[in-house]
Amino acid sequence: MTDEAVTDPRHPLSSWPSDLSAFCFEVPHSPEALLFTSGKGVRLADAAGRSYLDALSGVFVTCFGYDCEPIVSAVTDQLRTLPFNPPLHGTNQAALDLARALVDLAPAGITAAKLVNGGSESVEAAMRLARLYHRAHGEPGRVKVLGYYHGYHGATFGSLSLTGRPDTTRFGPGLPGIVHVWPPDCLESFWDVPPERSGALAAAMIERTIEAEGPDSVAALVVEPVIHLRGMALPPDGYLPALREVCDRHGVLLVFDEIVTGFGRTGQPFAAQTYGVTPDILCAGKGISGGYAPLAAVLMAGHIAAVLGEEGGPVSFAPSHTYAANPLAAAAGLAAVTLFREGGWPARIRELAAYTELRLREAAGGRGTVRAAGLLYGVKLTGPGERLGERVASACLRRGLILRGQDDWVVLAPAFVTTTAETDETARILGEALDEVCGAAR
Structure with a gap:
């Protein structure tokens, strides 16, 4: 997925078959819904060939990644x-x-x-x-x-x-x-x-x-x-x-x-x-x-x-x-x-958690309060308008980052196998999304 493709807010996110009448979705279907085809490490691919960094571990689930x-x-x-x-x-x-x-x-x-x-x-x-x-x-x-x-x-x-x-x-x-x-x-x-x-x-x-x-x-x-x-x-x-x-x-x-x-x-x-x-x-x-x-x-x-x-x-x-x-x-x-x-995971989790918290605080700047418990993070957002969480999550998704947003917060739960480079990428994209929705950090 090119940088131009993932940052263009008009870019379609998914590629669906024409007939969806038989399938009942878990959540209401939206233009942002994705048809996933494969996963490796902490990344997912969709039917259109686009790649996404999963900073939510699916939904707090895929802690060892998609190819353990x-x-x-x-x-x-x-x-x-x-x-x-x-x-x-x-x-x-x-x-x-x-x-x-x-x-x-x-x-x-x-x-x-x-x-x-x-x-x-x-x-x-x-x-x-x-x-x-x-x-x-x-x-x-x-x-x-x-x-x-x-x-x-x-x-x-x-x-x-x-x-x-x-x-x-x-x-x-x-x-x-x-x-x-x-x-x-x-x-x-x-x-x-x-x-x-x-x-x-x-x-x-x-x-x-x-x-x-x-x-x-x-x-x-x-x-x-x-x-x-x-x-x-x-x-x-x-x-x-x-x-x-x-x-x-x-x-x-x-x-x-x-x-x-x-x-x-x-x-x-x-x-x-x-x-x-x-x-x-x-x-x-x-x-x-x-x-x-x-x-x-x-x-x-x-x-x-x-x-x-x-x-x-x-x-x-x-x-x-x-x-x-x-x-x-x-x-x-x-x-x-x-x-x-x-596998020595508790110590590795605590080390990754400390690094991730630091990078998320830098990305949030004055636009949100970061809450951290190990590799669970919530960012309580401040900014203009309503539905900040959904808007930030949508801006992240367009840039190839999966997290969850609702009301005035977003949450992240990186996989235990996430690298520091992937953490840096997560923080960078989150910062860009916050710039778009909440304004530049002060």
């Missing part, structure tokens, strides 16, 4: 050996090995893993598990689940109900028993609460909400440690430990939705370790398979797993899904986890 040979080989070998097993009659060795590897990677106290197909299923399972836990302990009235306004937890009915965003209401009333609460960054944005106070105040508001709803009616609090759809809003110091204390005080289970933050993104295996707080249930997904198969997991502490079977022995949690713990997905996940554990 150890994962490709593991999936290929598994495909030739056992592509599927009858789930009503047993499981497979790759699934058993992956569950043990995930538990070993997780914070101390996590003892079991249930494998599922995606993040939405993981959150759904966590909600069911929370209710089941309290029922098993003689409190069947604990059915309410608290979650953030402006969070995001998935697209199935229960996970979408937990997602506190106005655009979910077009499907009608959500799951009964969902209660939404304000996260700290909303207090900062809406009411100018300073960051040094927002965490304590938000935790206190959640505790008041639990008390107002009746603690004996609340099963769980589900939170994203870093809130993606708030432009990667970071937890203030002391906030997550305060939530742990609030939940313990009222017998409420604390659930971390780490679909985005898990599997090395924050520099540790999970954000729970980065922020020093262990939840009762941890939902993991996205990069857990490196993007080579649909895969997610529900990781649970020992006291949660104990209601599903003998302590230290086999546990079971049904109903489940036909493709849960599928041999191909499990093989991809096991290869990805093994590579992460044995």
Whole structure:
């Protein structure tokens, strides 16, 4: 793709067949939608032969890039050996090995893993598990689940109900028993609460909400440690430990939705370790398979797993899904986890993260505030007009850079294998897009 082609705002981005009537797109089709044909390293190609630098890892998924040979080989070998097993009659060795590897990677106290197909299923399972836990302990009235306004937890009915965003209401009333609460960054944005106070105040508001709803009616609090759809809003110091204390005080289970933050993104295996707080249930997904198969997991502490079977022995949690713990997905996940554990990736992630943060701050200048947690970045934008995030993301895409933009923010999540030269390219293009949308840096 020539420089002229990628910087011309009139240049068409995609090359589509004439008949699209049979295909239902995941998001509304737009003139910017791309028909991807191949990927290598951190770059993608479309049907028109154009190349794109993917600074979003697909969508927080392809952490080892698009041509990771150890994962490709593991999936290929598994495909030739056992592509599927009858789930009503047993499981497979790759699934058993992956569950043990995930538990070993997780914070101390996590003892079991249930494998599922995606993040939405993981959150759904966590909600069911929370209710089941309290029922098993003689409190069947604990059915309410608290979650953030402006969070995001998935697209199935229960996970979408937990997602506190106005655009979910077009499907009608959500799951009964969902209660939404304000996260700290909303207090900062809406009411100018300073960051040094927002965490304590938000935790206190959640505790008041639990008390107002009746603690004996609340099963769980589900939170994203870093809130993606708030432009990667970071937890203030002391906030997550305060939530742990609030939940313990009222017998409420604390659930971390780490679909985005898990599997090395924050520099540790999970954000729970980065922020020093262990939840009762941890939902993991996205990069857990490196993007080579649909895969997610529900990781649970020992006291949660104990209601599903003998302590230290086999546990079971049904109903489940036909493709849960599928041999191909499990093989991809096991290869990805093994590579992460044995390839020295945490240290490499932290080194790349520090360099990337510096370059993004330089690119943003005075036009946005950079939020960083490992290789997760949000840029909270300032500038003229509305829909800054979408406009900056569009300007980047025309120049051959993939990131995500919405409202007044853009987010990036570079692959672990990104080079410093590719980081420099990302920062350069982002800077050019900001020049176009927000004006030159001061």
